[in-house]
Amino acid sequence: MNIKSGLVIITLLSAFFFCSFIVAASLSPLADLGSAANTFNSFGMWAAIGSILAFYIPPLTLYIFGVDSMRFVMSVFCGFGLFIHTALFVFIIAIGSIEGIISDLRGVLGICAAMFITNVVWFFVAFRSSKLDVQKSGIVAHSFTGEHN
Numbered sequence: 001m002n003i004k005s006g007l008v009i010i011t012l013l014s015a016f017f018f019c020s021f022i023v024a025a026s027l028s029p030l031a032d033l034g035s036a037a038n039t040f041n042s043f044g045m046w047a048a049i050g051s052i053l054a055f056y057i058p059p060l061t062l063y064i065f066g067v068d069s070m071r072f073v074m075s076v077f078c079g080f081g082l083f084i085h086t087a088l089f090v091f092i093i094a095i096g097s098i099e100g101i102i103s104d105l106r107g108v109l110g111i112c113a114a115m116f117i118t119n120v121v122w123f124f125v126a127f128r129s130s131k132l133d134v135q136k137s138g139i140v141a142h143s144f145t146g147e148h149n
Contacts, residue, residue, distance in 0.1 A: 004064075007074075007126050008060065010121060010122045010125045010126075011060050011122065012060075013118055014081070014119055014122060017111060017114050017115040018052050018056075019052055019053070021111045021115060022045060022048045023045065024108045025038070025108050026040040026041075026045045027040050028104060028105055028107070028108050029101045030092070030105065030108065055077055056077075059073050059077070060074065075123065075126060075127075078122050078126075082119050085115045085116040088112050089109065089113065092105055092108060092112065093109070096109075
């Protein structure tokens with residue numbers, strides 16, 4: 001699998017987990033905690049999913065059509081995502097502990113952890129180099145035995 005197809009797959013997986021998180025949170029006791037919380041199948045839930053997809057689809061589409069610099073734009077969004085997922089994970093644990101509903105939030109926490117892991121993997125997929133790329137650039141790998149060409 002080349003870098004481009006791997007990046008498309010992992011980006012779509014990240015979008016899926018983020019949208020799944022919104023749905024799972026709207027089905028959990030978190031939806032009952034405030035007046036601004038999204039309940040399942042509400043306009044707010046669908047607006048949140050639409051907003052998430054609005055950040056995923058345009059850069060990914062441009063990347064698919066050959067604008068390789070979109071990989072760097074997506075990496076900025078992925079970095080923000082890592083921050084968001086970490087903050088959400090901590091927030092959900094805190095709220096769950098305070099409200100005594102932590103066991104009811106295991107699914108939401110699991111999806112949050114999956115989002116975090118997916119975004120970390122995204123960076124490895126996006127910025128790895130294939131052996132062919134290294135050979136084309138003229139970089140020669142040397143062993144650590146001290147031998148030089």
